[in-house]
Amino acid sequence: MNTIELTNLPLRIAITMDGNGRWAELRGKPRIVGHRAGSHTVRRIVRACRRLGVQELTLYAFSEQNWGRPINEVDGLMTLLEEFLVQERDEILQNRIRLRGIGNLERLPPHVRESLELLAEASRDHQGMTLSLALSYGGREEIVDAARTLARQVAAGELTPDDVTEERLTALLPSMRHGAPDLMIRTGGELRVSNFLLWGAAYSELFFSDILWPDFQVEHLYQAIAAYQRRQRRFGLVSNSNTLGPCPTSLSGS
């Protein structure tokens, strides 16, 4: 039983939805069957986050590296994405969800990009929850893009090298528009970050679940949130109870 305090929610949650392929393989089915089952999980987790009052949910739906998968898997994933954007459109709009894509969206096939742009445009002023779909996304690639923009500004004389600050770089990262994730969840049992939200992850709380994404239920989300709520976030500082205060004389040697 996981009791969640609504006053201490992780406002920004990011999820690496891993384990679709293995879920299908365990059933002797093609991998795309697992991705389809995973898209049903997307629907229930989006609804649950909206109900809870999460401000931003970022889903790692397709990485820049995923383009290297077999063509039929890539095509199948693109079809599922388009289906999601078309079928969920009314519910997203009714629930005042703002949908956006982050990543190298130019690489998406025109039919997916168009559905994404239409829904992003229709929902751009919504204040309910931001649903950020990381598509053709890579954390390193995102940081390199921002660094290149700053380098160009320096080369053009608009900035000096000393103007290259953490704040300026952060402002150029689409994934950081609403702030860094408070809680990052990865399903599927692997214990790695896999190029997801590298900059924002600096002080995120990480939660790894063995559950394969198609089997991930709202109760598992609550479990992750309850774990987050038991943690103490220190951001590199010390908690009050850990503060040593002035060095006692008996230890200073004087």
Ligand code: FPP
């Ligand atoms: C990783 O699992 C998952 C993906 C690369 C794709 C995630 C896509 C979906 C959940 C469905 C479509 C998305 C939306 C937003 C509707 P994997 O294939 O690497 O799993 P494995 O590690 O078991 O092989």
